[in-house]
Amino acid sequence: MTAPRRRADATENRARIIEAARAALAAGPQELKLNAVARQAGVGQGTLYRHFPTREDLLAEVYRQDVDELVAAAPQLLERHPPVEALARWFDRLVGYARVKRGVLTAVTAGAAQDLAAGSHGPIGDAVTALLAAGQAEGTIRPDVDARDVIVLIGYLSHLSEQEWEPRARHLLTVVLDGLRTRP
Structure with a gap:
C-alpha cells in the first residue's frame, strides 16, 4: 500500500x-x-x-530540508564550476544553513538537537568529501585534508554571536578555503 x-x-x-x-x-x-x-x-x-x-516537528523539518538542499548542492555545483569555485559557492550556501542550524539547535530540546546533528554529519561529510576529492584530483585542493578536517574548521560558525555573524561568517569561510588550496 x-x-x-x-x-x-x-x-x-x-x-x-x-x-x-x-x-x-x-x-x-x-x-x-x-x-x-x-x-x-x-x-x-x-x-x-x-x-x-509540535514546534520541534516544524524545526526538525526545516533542519532536514536545509541539510538535504546543502547536500544536493555539492554535485550540482561541481557540474557547473571548477572544484575550488564549487567549494566556495557551497561555502556560501553553508552560511545560510549554519545560521538556520544554530537557530534550530538552540530552540529544540538537547536530545532532539543531538539526533538532528548526528543525522546530518554523514550526508554533509559525503558532500564535503566529493568537493574535496574533485579539487584534489585537479590538484587545486591540498591532498592532506579530508572532510573531517573541514567540518571541524567550519564548526566555529556555531560560536559566532549574532552581532558577529554578518561581518565574520563569510570572511572566515574564505580563510578556510584559502587554507585548503594547494600552493605553487
Whole structure:
C-alpha cells in the first residue's frame, strides 16, 4: 500500500510554513513564534498544527530540508564550476544553513538537537568529501585534508554571536578555503 498523496494546496501550505519558519529562524531563534509563522505563511494555526503537531516537528523539518538542499548542492555545483569555485559557492550556501542550524539547535530540546546533528554529519561529510576529492584530483585542493578536517574548521560558525555573524561568517569561510588550496 502506498502512502496517501497530499493535495496540491496542502503541499503548498506545508512549503510556505517551512519557508516562514526558516525566515524566522534566520532572524534569531527567539523570533520563532508559531502563530507568527502561521500568519507569515498565510495559513491558520490549525493548518500549521495539522502539518507540524509540535514546534520541534516544524524545526526538525526545516533542519532536514536545509541539510538535504546543502547536500544536493555539492554535485550540482561541481557540474557547473571548477572544484575550488564549487567549494566556495557551497561555502556560501553553508552560511545560510549554519545560521538556520544554530537557530534550530538552540530552540529544540538537547536530545532532539543531538539526533538532528548526528543525522546530518554523514550526508554533509559525503558532500564535503566529493568537493574535496574533485579539487584534489585537479590538484587545486591540498591532498592532506579530508572532510573531517573541514567540518571541524567550519564548526566555529556555531560560536559566532549574532552581532558577529554578518561581518565574520563569510570572511572566515574564505580563510578556510584559502587554507585548503594547494600552493605553487
